[in-house]
Amino acid sequence: MSITVVLFWFLTALALLSAIMVLLSKNPVHSVLWLIVVFFAISGHYILLNAQFLAIVNLIVYAGAIMVLFLFVIMLMNLNAETEPQKNTWLKLAGAISGGSLLLILVSVIRSATDMTGRTAQVGEGNIGLISNLGKALFSEYVVPFEISSVLFLSAMVGAVVIGKKD
Amino acid sequence: MGSVSLIILTIAAIVFSAGGILVSKIFVKGSKNPRKGQPYECGIPTETSPWKQFHVGYYLFALLFLIFDVEIIFLYPWAVVVKKVGMMALVEISIFLFILFMGFLYAHKEGALKWM
Amino acid sequence: MNAIILSAILGVIMMFSGIWVNNKATLRWIALAGLLVLLISNIAEMYGYRIWNVNVHNMLYFDRFGLLFNSVAIGSTFIFVALSGSDINRVGKYAAEYYTLIFFVLTGITIISVYTSLLMLFLGIEIMSIPLYILTGSDKRNLKSNEASLKYFLMGAFSTGLMLMGITLIYGATGSFSIEVLNNPAIAQGVSFLEITGMLFLLVSMAFKVSAAPFHFWTPDVYDGAPGVFTSFMATVVKAAAFIAFVKLFDARMSYSSAVVDWKMLLCILIIATLLIGNITAVFQQSVKRMLAYSSIAQAGFMLFAVFSMNEMAKEGIIFYAVSYSLATIGVFAVLLKMKDFTFEGYNGLAKSQPVLAFANTVFLLSLAGIPLTAGFFAKYFMLASVIQTGHYLWMVIVAVLFAAVSVYYYFRVIQAMYFKTGEGETENIHPGFKTGLIILTVIIILLGVAPNLIINFLYF
Numbered sequence: 001m002s003i004t005v006v007l008f009w010f011l012t013a014l015a016l017l018s019a020i021m022v023l024l025s026k027n028p029v030h031s032v033l034w035l036i037v038v039f040f041a042i043s044g045h046y047i048l049l050n051a052q053f054l055a056i057v058n059l060i061v062y063a064g065a066i067m068v069l070f071l072f073v074i075m076l077m078n079l080n081a082e083t084e085p086q087k088n089t090w091l092k093l094a095g096a097i098s099g100g101s102l103l104l105i106l107v108s109v110i111r112s113a114t115d116m117t118g119r120t121a122q123v124g125e126g127n128i129g130l131i132s133n134l135g136k137a138l139f140s141e142y143v144v145p146f147e148i149s150s151v152l153f154l155s156a157m158v159g160a161v162v163i164g165k166k167d
Numbered sequence: 168m169g170s171v172s173l174i175i176l177t178i179a180a181i182v183f184s185a186g187g188i189l190v191s192k193i194f195v196k197g198s199k200n201p202r203k204g205q206p207y208e209c210g211i212p213t214e215t216s217p218w219k220q221f222h223v224g225y226y227l228f229a230l231l232f233l234i235f236d237v238e239i240i241f242l243y244p245w246a247v248v249v250k251k252v253g254m255m256a257l258v259e260i261s262i263f264l265f266i267l268f269m270g271f272l273y274a275h276k277e278g279a280l281k282w283m
Numbered sequence: 284m285n286a287i288i289l290s291a292i293l294g295v296i297m298m299f300s301g302i303w304v305n306n307k308a309t310l311r312w313i314a315l316a317g318l319l320v321l322l323i324s325n326i327a328e329m330y331g332y333r334i335w336n337v338n339v340h341n342m343l344y345f346d347r348f349g350l351l352f353n354s355v356a357i358g359s360t361f362i363f364v365a366l367s368g369s370d371i372n373r374v375g376k377y378a379a380e381y382y383t384l385i386f387f388v389l390t391g392i393t394i395i396s397v398y399t400s401l402l403m404l405f406l407g408i409e410i411m412s413i414p415l416y417i418l419t420g421s422d423k424r425n426l427k428s429n430e431a432s433l434k435y436f437l438m439g440a441f442s443t444g445l446m447l448m449g450i451t452l453i454y455g456a457t458g459s460f461s462i463e464v465l466n467n468p469a470i471a472q473g474v475s476f477l478e479i480t481g482m483l484f485l486l487v488s489m490a491f492k493v494s495a496a497p498f499h500f501w502t503p504d505v506y507d508g509a510p511g512v513f514t515s516f517m518a519t520v521v522k523a524a525a526f527i528a529f530v531k532l533f534d535a536r537m538s539y540s541s542a543v544v545d546w547k548m549l550l551c552i553l554i555i556a557t558l559l560i561g562n563i564t565a566v567f568q569q570s571v572k573r574m575l576a577y578s579s580i581a582q583a584g585f586m587l588f589a590v591f592s593m594n595e596m597a598k599e600g601i602i603f604y605a606v607s608y609s610l611a612t613i614g615v616f617a618v619l620l621k622m623k624d625f626t627f628e629g630y631n632g633l634a635k636s637q638p639v640l641a642f643a644n645t646v647f648l649l650s651l652a653g654i655p656l657t658a659g660f661f662a663k664y665f666m667l668a669s670v671i672q673t674g675h676y677l678w679m680v681i682v683a684v685l686f687a688a689v690s691v692y693y694y695f696r697v698i699q700a701m702y703f704k705t706g707e708g709e710t711e712n713i714h715p716g717f718k719t720g721l722i723i724l725t726v727i728i729i730l731l732g733v734a735p736n737l738i739i740n741f742l743y744f
Contacts, residue, residue: 003174047173057240065229065236072229109480132251135244139256144339145402146241147259148394150266151291152410153234155387157270158298159417160234161279162380164227269295276302 015041028074039063051129285324286393293317294386301379311368314382318361342400349397359609366617370512384414395528401450401460419509431508438501442491449484452477462535492525496556506576515616518579523605550591557584558686572625592669600665607658614647623709631706641701643721648694658731
């Protein structure tokens with residue numbers, strides 16, 4: 001077993017375990033902290049796939065900015081044990097069944113996808129995720145979506161002001 | 168190999184930080200006094216949970232920060248390839264930044280960035 | 284490209300005019316002028332005049348179908364702002380921002396009607412949805428509006444997540460974002476299951492965006508809780524745009540994978556469920572606003588026939604349906620917003636107190652129900668005729684006609700209240716310009732009901 005394979009399985013186990021901990025933690029702040037661990041593990045995966053840019057974005061935007069927003073929301077809502085809503089057992093059951101069926105479909109698809117068998121992720125090779133290649137694609141081929149995404153940011157900004165500003 | 172040195176660095180970092188905690192756990196004589204867990208020299212002991220409800224006004228700043236954070240992310244690949252792509256890249260990023268600058272100007276004029 | 288860039292620029296202009304212009308009525312005139320410029324520029328593009336020549340790298344393709352729909356969407360928005368502009372100004376203090384967001388929604392709409400890349404589909408849907416989440420919650424002091432906004436946002440984000448997952452799977456299977464499947468090596472090897480799953484995810488998320496059952500649960504609450512003007516906008520222009528994106532996606536991708544998945548059967552289930560739930564639940568509503576929310580689900584069931592049959596007639600039909608449904612619903616909502624009481628009782632005796640409003644409202648409701656001599660009749664006719672042309676699942680036509688008959692019941696309840704019941708029929712102050720606008724809209728609907736080719740001919744010339 002090479003060191004990349006060991007790292008891959010370690011990061012996978014870490015990501016899955018901490019994702020489960022996000023759900024199981026009673027304290028929402030602990031959930032957020034576990035989520036940060038998930039993001040770090042996934043960033044590790046990105047580095048293994050030679051996608052440094054994605055790894056950096058994942059750390060800066062998700063583990064950095066979005067987690068701050070998550071913490072803000074938790075602080076805004078003032079969650080504690082007393083105000084935690086009691087969920088209906090039927091609702092939990094329905095959620096488990098529908099989520100389980102989705103999992104079943106996805107697993108069966110991956111099993112029956114004949115063109116995918118024997119193909120694994122290209123670990124440590126491939127240069128599509130390198131920043132220079134990504135930048136070249138972004139500023140030549142994908143420039144239209146790039147410019148249009150600025151309109152998306154702008155509308156989000158206007159929305160934030162409309163909703164968030166004190167009257 | 169770049170990744171091996173990265174892994175060695177990671178392991179070294181973990182050993183270095185975890186080692187400090189471990190060593191102090193082993194060698195320091197523990198004191199069981201509950202006062203030790205309290206904030207030191209801060210006057211009155213806390214009565215309720217220190218996790219207070221925040222004012223919703225902070226959230227607007229967090230949101231605006233997030234938007235500009237994502238914008239900055241796009242500047243990184245741009246800076247790497249600007250020489251290769253040439254003049255076009257400069258024009259493209261200028262349009263992008265101009266549109267977002269409009270948003271910033273708007274938020275400023277609207278007074279959204281004023282502290283309450 | 285004219286409309287995409289110009290609507291974004293106009294959005295920025297509206298954004299700043301809110302800072303310098305304090306009079307809300309002026310803002311409305313600026314918005315109307317902007318919409319007119321947008322409409323003219325888009326029609327110019329239909330005739331081949333382009334302001335900007337942008338290399339879009341095959342991510343957008345400006346065909347007649349998409350451009351005609353852009354014109355329809357911009358024109359409907361123009362009528363919407365002209366009729367309900369004063370109600371937009373009443374929602375809250377950010378009138379300029381509401382117009383800004385409407386322009387940004389139009390940017391999204393003009394993208395998703397001409398996309399050929401799944402990336403652009405995602406961006407367009409997001410640019411269209413995010414302003415809508417804001418507009419839904421724009422009545423900040425109203426708890427129902429807040430709840431609707433949050434619900435819409437959470438459900439919408441979830442469905443967008445599914446869409447992204449679908450796009451990822453398709454990209455993984457084919458190695459490209461293009462919706463065109465020509466020259467694709469994946470076809471030579473047979474259709475990949477990953478791609479099929481991706482398409483299924485896209486089907487679910489698009490069905491969510493057009494509020495087809497069983498993905499409709501957000502619709503009544505959101506349409507009911509949002510400020511009435513924005514419900515009108517969401518239920519008409521935006522919903523029609525989502526349908527255009529839906530049709531374009533499945534037009535390009537459905538046929539070649541139909542050997543593996545029976546898409547027709549899936550869509551058949553969606554359509555029947557949508558018609559059933561929309562129509563039957565609408566019968567039991569007490570509030571006209573909520574009834575219209577359910578009726579919009581029922582109308583979505585009819586529009587889904589275009590995705591189902593997917594022939595030339597269906598493409599003509601969906602454009603015509605978009606026009607007739609948007610215009611009629613905008614009219615019904617414009618009248619609804621002038622009422623003091625949104626229940627059926629509130630309409631009692633409206634024919635006595637406001638005969639013009641009552642007459643126009645009657646025509647709009649008849650058009651929604653699909654009565655001949657109104658645009659709605661031909662819209663439904665095109666949809667059903669396209670299904671008959673395909674020659675499959677013909678029994679669905681009979682079911683659809685039955686449900687159309689059910690829909691007559693709840694639309695006529697409003698007409699009955701206006702004409703045959705006694706009451707005050709209290710309204711807000713009615714401006715004479717508003718009445719003129721309603722009359723013009725009525726004339727358009729009747730004109731299209733007599734000569735539907737007025738719109739469809741634009742597809743071919």
